[in-house]
Amino acid sequence: MTGTTAATSEPGKAASLPLWPAPYAKGPLDATVTVPGSKSLTNRFLVLAALADGPSRLRAPLHSRDSALMIQALRQLGATVTEVPGDGDYGPDLEITPLDPSASSSTTSIDCGLAGTVMRFVPPLAALRSGATVFDGDPHARNRPMGTIIEALLALGVPVAAEGGRTPSALPFTVEGTGEVRGGHLVIDASASSQFVSALLLVGARFTEGLHLEHVGKPVPSLDHITMTVEVLRSVGVTVDDSVPNHWRVSPGTIKAFDQRIEQDLSNAGPFLAAALATRGTVRIPNWPAGTTQVGDMWRSILAAMGATVSLHDGTLTVTGGASIKGADFDETSELAPTVAALCALATGPSRLTGIAHLRGHETDRLAALVAEINRLGGDAEETADGLVIRPATLHGGVVHSYADHRMATAGAILGLAVQGVQVEDIATTSKTMPEFPDMWARMLETAATDGTSN
Numbered sequence: 001m002t003g004t005t006a007a008t009s010e011p012g013k014a015a016s017l018p019l020w021p022a023p024y025a026k027g028p029l030d031a032t033v034t035v036p037g038s039k040s041l042t043n044r045f046l047v048l049a050a051l052a053d054g055p056s057r058l059r060a061p062l063h064s065r066d067s068a069l070m071i072q073a074l075r076q077l078g079a080t081v082t083e084v085p086g087d088g089d090y091g092p093d094l095e096i097t098p099l100d101p102s103a104s105s106s107t108t109s110i111d112c113g114l115a116g117t118v119m120r121f122v123p124p125l126a127a128l129r130s131g132a133t134v135f136d137g138d139p140h141a142r143n144r145p146m147g148t149i150i151e152a153l154l155a156l157g158v159p160v161a162a163e164g165g166r167t168p169s170a171l172p173f174t175v176e177g178t179g180e181v182r183g184g185h186l187v188i189d190a191s192a193s194s195q196f197v198s199a200l201l202l203v204g205a206r207f208t209e210g211l212h213l214e215h216v217g218k219p220v221p222s223l224d225h226i227t228m229t230v231e232v233l234r235s236v237g238v239t240v241d242d243s244v245p246n247h248w249r250v251s252p253g254t255i256k257a258f259d260q261r262i263e264q265d266l267s268n269a270g271p272f273l274a275a276a277l278a279t280r281g282t283v284r285i286p287n288w289p290a291g292t293t294q295v296g297d298m299w300r301s302i303l304a305a306m307g308a309t310v311s312l313h314d315g316t317l318t319v320t321g322g323a324s325i326k327g328a329d330f331d332e333t334s335e336l337a338p339t340v341a342a343l344c345a346l347a348t349g350p351s352r353l354t355g356i357a358h359l360r361g362h363e364t365d366r367l368a369a370l371v372a373e374i375n376r377l378g379g380d381a382e383e384t385a386d387g388l389v390i391r392p393a394t395l396h397g398g399v400v401h402s403y404a405d406h407r408m409a410t411a412g413a414i415l416g417l418a419v420q421g422v423q424v425e426d427i428a429t430t431s432k433t434m435p436e437f438p439d440m441w442a443r444m445l446e447t448a449a450t451d452g453t454s455n
């Protein structure tokens with residue numbers, strides 16, 4: 001199991017982080033890659049297993065820092081999570097015995113790391129047990145938007161306090177669980193993160209009156225992730241009505257124990273698929289789900305718009321890069337945006353990414369980080385109010401800082417395929433969702449043809 005130590009990676013602040021020489025592709029790749037399990041599905045099903053009416057099993061789940069933090073949090077709240085042999089390529093299955101909300105327990109301190117799913121999904125769960133739960137995380141976690149979850153719990157009658165009894169607006173804070181939450185109609189502003197909606201929906205069935213959640217404010221981002229939450233809830237027998245935009249009604253009731261196989265992480269498939277475009281090669285991903293709520297299914301249209309040939313046959317997605325990478329305009333790419341931006345920086349035409357203002361509240365301010373790192377290599381990227389403009393430029397080698405952000409690190413790796421002399425700082429930060437990344441990348445690079453010219 002991956003450890004939970006993280007580095008803080010801000011240029012100039014932590015100069016001693018190791019540099020990873022990003023492999024440069026000497027020719028087109030011809031690789032087949034399978035990716036570890038979805039972070040978003042793994043952590044949703046873990047939460048639901050902890051609330052279910054009996055023991056559950058997760059098959060081929062993700063094993064990474066974010067899932068380890070979720071497992072640790074659930075154990076601290078009283079669930080039992082056991083690793084058992086499975087048939088996944090990336091680690092054991094998990095068996096989960098739910099927590100007993102009626103068992104009162106002593107104060108416990110939960111480390112959220114930098115995991116949005118842990119810092120947003122677990123506090124409402126802690127409200128359902130009797131006892132105090134303290135939440136904190138990595139240094140940057142204290143900058144991530146949390147106010148909506150705190151205000152939601154307070155509105156539901158659950159005390160949440162910071163040191164000295166202050167009402168907090170961010171981590172760290174303590175949730176004083178009462179063992180029971182009445183629920184009912186709750187109005188929130190979820191414009192900073194879809195995870196606020198998902199967090200409350202995941203536990204809503206266990207509120208005495210269920211939950212009628214209403215969003216008021218600027219549009220909720222990453223709507224695909226809310227669709228995922230709704231579908232996952234329905235799969236375990238929870239009734240959710242999402243027929244009215246910005247309203248979600250979760251009926252009170254039982255969460256059925258389950259035996260669930262986790263799809264591979266299609267967002268994390270992105271850097272490997274992007275490698276096909278960056279090297280004018282071919283990358284295949286078997287077991288691509290025929291139907292999915294994962295936002296990563298958008299790779300099929302995104303990469304085609306950038307000039308790749310994309311096909312899905314017999315469950316294998318095949319992407320072949322074109323003669324050059326085309327610039328394009330993309331709206332609402334959510335967590336895919338750093339990978340898209342790396343490809344845009346290698347494109348022959350301009351690109352505009354819109355609808356991603358909330359990325360400023362992700363693992364780092366991703367808009368600022370992408371502009372800084374693309375331009376550091378000689379690129380031409382600019383921040384807009386809600387996204388990025390990236391124009392063609394000739395890139396050169398240099399250091400890509402990763403800001404403790406797994407997707408900044410993988411974006412650096414993509415740039416390094418096509419630009420000689422790129423070094424990525426702290427590649428180990430990919431352990432947030434894909435500890436195997438450096439090995440998988442090296443294996444993929446072994447397939448590079450050396451008799452062709454890709455760059």
Ligand SMILES: O=C(O)C1=C[C@@H](OP(=O)(O)O)[C@@H](O)[C@H](O)C1
Nearest residue numbers: 040193194195198221222225335
């Ligand atoms: O619920 C989830 O699993 C996620 C929701 C999204 O969060 P935001 O709505 O904050 O973008 C996404 O970016 C994140 O990587 C995972």
Ligand SMILES: C=C(OP(=O)(O)O)C(=O)O
Nearest residue numbers: 114115116117335362363
């Ligand atoms: C935004 C992300 O993560 P988190 O779940 O920590 O919000 C991400 O993985 O891109």
